[in-house]
Amino acid sequence: MGRPPKKLDPTAGVAELLGSKVRELREGKGWSQGALAGKVFTSVARIAQVELATDPPNAELCQRLDDTLEAQGALMELLPLLGRSQFEEWAEVFLSRQAEAVKIHEFSQIIPGLLQTPGYARALVASGLIFHSRDPDEIVQDRMERQEILRRPKPPWLWVILDESTLYHVVGNRQVMAEQLEALLKAAAHEHIHLQILPYEATVPAAMGGSLSVLVMSGGEQVAYMEGIRGGSLLEGDDATPYSVLYDRLHGNAISHDASVDLIRRVLEEKYQ
Numbered sequence: 224m225g226r227p228p229k230k231l232d233p234t235a236g237v238a239e240l241l242g243s244k245v246r247e248l249r250e251g252k253g254w255s256q257g258a259l260a261g262k263v264f265t266s267v268a269r270i271a272q273v274e275l276a277t278d279p280p281n282a283e284l285c286q287r288l289d290d291t292l293e294a295q296g297a298l299m300e301l302l303p304l305l306g307r308s309q310f311e312e313w314a315e316v317f318l319s320r321q322a323e324a325v326k327i328h329e330f331s332q333i334i335p336g337l338l339q340t341p342g343y344a345r346a347l348v349a350s351g352l353i354f355h356s357r358d359p360d361e362i363v364q365d366r367m368e369r370q371e372i373l374r375r376p377k378p379p380w381l382w383v384i385l386d387e388s389t390l391y392h393v394v395g396n397r398q399v400m401a402e403q404l405e406a407l408l409k410a411a412a413h414e415h416i417h418l419q420i421l422p423y424e425a426t427v428p429a430a431m432g433g434s435l436s437v438l439v440m441s442g443g444e445q446v447a448y449m450e451g452i453r454g455g456s457l458l459e460g461d462d463a464t465p466y467s468v469l470y471d472r473l474h475g476n477a478i479s480h481d482a483s484v485d486l487i488r489r490v491l492e493e494k495y496q
Contacts, residue, residue, distance in 0.1 A: 238276035241285075241301045246274045248292040263287040278456070317436065317448040317457055322372055324446075326439035327379050330421070330430055330473050332386040333394070334403055336366050337373060338410050343403040346395030373416070382417045384473050385483075390420070390490045401495035404487055411484050419477035420486050427472050437463065437470045 249259050249270075256270045263270075265284060272278035273288070280288060282302060289298040321327060329335045334343055344366050348359045372379060393400055411418040421427070433451040440446065447458045447466035458466065478486070 236276070237301055237304045238279045241279060241298060242274045242276040244294065244298060244301075245270075245288055245292065248294055249274075252292070259288075259291070262291045277462075314448075314450070317438075317446070318369065320438050320440070320446045321436070322369070323440060324379050324438040325441050326382070328382045328384075328437040328439075328467075328470050329434070330384045330386075330436075330470060331434040332389055333392075333434070334385070334389060334407070335383060335434065335436075337370055337381060338383065338407060339366060340399070340403045340406045341367060342399040343394055346399055373410075373413075378415050380415055380417075382419075382474075384419045384421055384470075384477050386421050386426075387423050387486075390487060391494070397495050401491060404491040404495065407487055408484060408491070411480065411487075417480055418483050418487075419474065419480055420483040421473060421477045425476035427469070427476055429469055430473055435466060435470060435473075437467050 249256070254262075256274070257267045260267045260270045263284065264287070269278075269284075273280050273284070285298055285302050288294070289296060292298070327337070329337070333347065336344070339347070341363055344363045345359065348362045352359065373381060390404065394403070407418065410416050433449055436448045436450075438446040438448075444460060445463040445467055447463035449456050449466070477483070
């Protein structure tokens with residue numbers, strides 16, 4: 224006999240509610256996951272991910288599921304809520320994991336939160352006010368407080384790879400950028416912080432369009448988090464392995480720590496001073 228299906232808690236979040244509805248409607252029709260997969264032109268594994276809320280459907284798949292399961296729009300109604308709630312939920316879980324990690328690996332096309340100055344953070348937050356109504360000062364303060372993990376007696380090992388464009392895209396104004404690059408140089412002088420720049424000519428296409436964080440916890444387990452403009456996804460355990468490999472590729476293409484420090488200093492002097 225196979226194992227009974229995992230119990231779902233539809234109150235845990237929008238993704239869980241959508242997944243439970245898909246399972247309920249599928250079982251109501253007497254279909255297996257394989258049968259439903261064939262009808263919506265996807266894989267059995269993909270249906271399982273939707274039902275277990277580990278990887279919610281995009282708009283196209285959600286519409287096919289809604290039509291095939293005759294949900295009368297009930298699934299599509301959840302889609303706008305899914306993007307907002309999943310982003311917030313996964314971001315919250317990620318930040319909690321980050322505070323407990325022993326190694327933090329970051330790739331970003333902006334300065335990551337752990338290394339942002341207040342001015343740089345405030346400029347980013349101000350730009351993002353079209354997406355939320357939170358107090359900007361509160362967001363910046365929260366971000367600065369999270370940086371305390373780098374000042375603990377036993378801080379995590381922080382390895383940051385920045386896309387070269389990060390140094391040239393002006394966030395805020397030239398003074399904000401000068402202060403931010405100076406802060407990067409100070410951070411790079413710490414033994415537990417390793418900084419590398421990914422040159423324009425060494426881009427890894429799979430990592431373009433967002434940021435990637437790979438955390439290593441005290442027991443060795445890995446957590447991966449990807450974030451775009453208004454979307455994010457969190458993976459743990461074996462599911463995080465491909466993203467760890469992607470980070471290794473970025474590392475392999477990036478210039479050395481010392482060469483990166485020299486580049487940051489040169490950009491600071493030539494562009495912002």
